[in-house]
Amino acid sequence: MSAFRIVHYINQFFGQIGGEEMAHIPPEYREGKVGPGLALEANFKGEAVIVGTVVCGDSYFNENMDEAKETILAMVEKAKPDLFIAGPAFNAGRYGVACGAMAAYVKEKLNIPVVTGMYIENPGADMYKTDIYIISTRNSAAGMRDAAKKMAALALKMLKNEKIGASSEEDYIPQGKRVNLFEKLRGSERAVNMLLQKLQDKPFTTEYPMPDFDRVPPNPPVADISRAKIALVTSGGIVPKGNPDHIESSNASKYGRYDIHGVMNLTSDKYETAHGGYDPSYANADADRVVPLDVLRDFEMEGKIGSIYEYFFSTVGNGTAVKSAKAYAEDFSKELIKENVQAVILTST
């Protein structure tokens, strides 16, 4: 019996081409296995073979998603694989999005099983977990051995048409789909048992976890807005023309702090958007549409507000992990507090 044919997708870094500086390379197809493909194939123990590997730059994929998907699909199709594997992407956001998007697309168009792997906080996980199986990995390449083992195991099961169990059994990220099952004990007995565990301070597992509550209690309203110092912050990606800080178009790894002393209005010759998640034309034509500095200056002149803080903070919200966004805000908020900013107008897209 011949081995199953697998095509593997990896990025420029795992493809041994280069780091961030090579993230713009378009997809290329290599025969056989590359990089992490070796670990994967070892785990197949001869039952499956990586016949080819697609290597693609993370920036290229994210910025040219439609074209990239089509090009790569053609490469994959040509190799006639039985299954498609992408990553593992660990916590690399753009890589995770690429893996998820490509795997979902291959599944849709070629109707073959697909597997990928990434860390649960990778933005790609939330985006694609319901469409495809994403093995839950550690947050860095230190978890490569474990990830390869689990991805290979799930892949083989899918290839052999074996029943795929619950997420906890197969180590994939829960897909958020409720699946019915019959228990040995009736519900009332399970409830009494669960209550006893709680009363005895023993660990218990709820059968349905509540959704994530990310409630931020609002602060009290500004006492006198006409005397308040207001700052502008945006995740809409508005940056000085040329994007001097190279804020990424998605999964931003940084934020920018931009001087608006004496700037009345964000004009198209001096400002643009770096955000890759919306049609940039209107924002490029007039960045005030995303960061309403012009109107706020009017208010400042009319005495409706006290003053505008002379720097605005900007990052790109597209595919950026919640953790990152929180970290940036914690950082620049220190300055806002120090400078007695009383309120922030936060714009997103």
Next chain:
Amino acid sequence: MKLELGYIPITDIEFAERSYVEGSTLYVSKEELSDVLLQDENISSVSFAIALPGDKTRITPVKDVIEPRVKVEGKGGMFPGVLSKVDIVGSGRTHVLKGAAVVTTGKIVGFQEGIIDMSGPGAEYTPFSKTCNLVLVITPKEGVVQHEHEHTVRMAGLRAAAYLGELARELEPETIETYEFLPLLESIERYPDLPRVGYVKMLQSQGLLHDTYVYGVDAKRTLPTLISPTEVMDGAIISGNCVSACDKNPTYVHQNNPIVHDLFKRHGKDLNFCAMIITNENVYLADKIRSSDRTAEICGYLKLDGVIISEEGFGNPDTDLMMNCRKISDKGIKTVVITDEYAGRDGSSQSLADADPSCDALVTGGNANEVITLPKMDKVIGTEAYVGIIAGGWDKNKAEDGTIQVELQAITGATSEVGFGYLSAR
């Protein structure tokens, strides 16, 4: 209160000239029972059918299921305030025709509820595929409007159950189970070291086909109150609701509340089951607040350590459930909630209409939106024409070969929120 339940097991039902029980067979006289039921002038005719476990029979639409019982000793009669006079029940001895059930059907509204399949895949999802069922098909007189029709069918079911229960009065039960629910202070004295556990039972109380009655009182017009679980065993709570069938408590389930039974099993060993509180689920928002406030107050007043809360229904009662859970938790009381889910056909929608971080221990009766295929049955009692309309069915869901596709919603008791069943979800 101390109540002995004497079980007379029933494994078969047959029609006969007169009604009696012999061995484990229940013999029913259609004439005698008709006479009893036709006392209600709103009924123009009633027909009977028998559905036994394993039969290739489907009963639909199901209005209520009631267990035949009779009070042989102690105050009051079955279904006090409704059938019997107003009196406190729950003590003495009650005989039960265990394994028998009265099932009422009858089209009250077009989108009537409830399927019971006595065999096949559908039988797995309803507890009443395992009971010997006497089915009443009630036809109301011309001009009887829906709420009267509902009342008529409700009363007929209770009367039939009481009539059959009466047959057990002189019989010697095969087994007797004793349930003792002590006054609070006595139970604390007896079990000072055991955690004090209460059961908060939510009753649907919203309108036509959405009501529950406590000692004959519409639960809408009640405030949360303490009750002894033995009172409920004697029919103090009856069902007036059946929409959707999967998570409504038929009267049978009130009579046989599994949370009560499972708490009693651990009573005196791991816990002190010392309180049962019933509360309602009204439409008016202020009522929801009023009831959940009061329920939590009672739990706090009793200084309970833990509480199990069961819901009835979907949608706006999820708000009552979360209010109860949060407010009781705020009193420092540990909670476990039992509910069911409406997560959509693919299981990916949010299961509940409301949520609260305090609801960290939840037992589920399963996703009621799961679709299953039910095979054609040789016999249908009631009418199948409405299966497409009942909550969970949909138009054109009946295939050429007679198989129907329905959501679990439509199956009586499929996702019981008092944990009567074995279905769950992850």
Next chain:
Amino acid sequence: MLIVSNNPMVEAAFGDSCVFIDGRALDVLIYVRDMLHKGHKLLSHPLAGSVKPYESPIRSVCVSKDKGAYDMQSILLMENAIDRYKTLSQRNFIENHNEDFQLIDLSLIQSAVESRFQDRDYLTTQSGGAMYET
């Protein structure tokens, strides 16, 4: 008190107290949501108990006639309900059972009206403030 509804039986029963919406159940909910933003208070829960959103084309919701400061809790409840409506799939409603759905909806909203009537003393002695705070 006003009842926003697409139920002809409710319109017939409540006359001027009914704001009749000639549309779907979701249109009723959206209309109520908009009213809440303008300061009306939500009095009954926007979701039916048990009849699922995709089962019945009929919906009625009670709101206060008077406006006050807007109540965030009501708005969140309303938005969640709208979300619930949208996420549970649509079916084809069986036309000739419309009357039955109307009847049940009328019964349910009547139970809310009765409760409201009971609160009338509270309403006349309080002015402005929220009927409840959750």
